[in-house]
Amino acid sequence: MVDFPQSTRRNAIDTIAPESALRVRWRRSTELTAKILSNPATVLGFAIIVAMFFMAIFAPWITTANTPDPYQMPRDWGATRMPPGTPGYPLGTTNEGGDVYYGIVWGTRMSLQLSITVVGITLVVGSIIGSLAGFIGGKLDEVLMRIVDVFLSIPELIFALAIAAILGPSFGNIMFALAVVFWVKYARIMRARVIQIKNSDYIDAARIIGDSKLNIYFRDILPNSFTPVMVQATLDMGNVVLIAATLSFIGLGEAGIAEWGVLVSEGQAGIASGRWWASTFPGLMIFLWALAFNLVGDGLRDALDPRTESSR
DSSP: OOOOOHHHHHHHHHHHHHHHHHHHHHHHHHHHHHHHHTOHHHHHHHHHHHHHHHHHHTHHHHOOOOOSSTTBOOBOTTSTTOOTTBTTBTTOBOTTOBBHHHHHHHHHHHHHHHHHHHHHHHHHHHHHHHHHHHHHOHHHHHHHHHHHHHHHTSOHHHHHHHHHHHHOSOHHHHHHHHHHHHHHHHHHHHHHHHHHHHTSHHHHHHHHTTOOHHHIIIIIIGGGTOHHHHHHHHHHHHHHHHHHHHHIIIIISOTTBSOHHHHHHHHGGGTTTTOOHHHHHHHHHHHHHHHHHHHHHHHHHHHHOHHHHHHO
């Protein structure tokens, strides 16, 4: 057996390891994608999300009305309560002459903006707080988790309703209220995941060989902690819109904006007299949005959680 010098062996490892690691990552990514796409429900959810993303992106080109504020639904007081199929109003109009089709299309963009903003902010804030609490521990962990417990003791809808009611009817206030409410679940999930990883064998090995705490935190713990919070974020993309629509429906949204909850609220008075379309179409969009992200979230959870496979 030929004994190569230490420098030669190290150069060979440095040359081969990145290629091997890249192949491993590519194989795992391919297997994960195939596993996700093998679930018909997940594929259906992805298809609905893609369709709604295209609707949100191309909203200016698939609607005809031009308004100074595209999120402000145009009114035609000479065409109130028009049924679906009316020329110029394919999905009918509301009691106030609002174009239901226009509201649905631009409402898709508002829902996308709402979901990305609220989930993005809460994911970042909650992950930072939860990971620091789990990694540092001690008094910091105790204080932060007691704050989280206080927030979690109040139902999400009631808490968001109280904040939005205090701030006043506004779409921006609804976004703020939801951001205040949703961050705590990410903090709790991230803390539990970080504690689990922090007590694993490979973290102990990293400490033994002399890795610094910052290096362990950023290189070994954080990259391996985001799976559960990403699944929760996918589910919350639907939950956020559902709760926002609820708040708008009860009068905490901005009147006249192209938002699904506002449309449902405006159209509810006409249901009893047979004018079902003003509430039904935006209500269907809310249902499809929440359903799609829940299907995708469940599919990601099943694909990423090894316990799911072992239980089958």
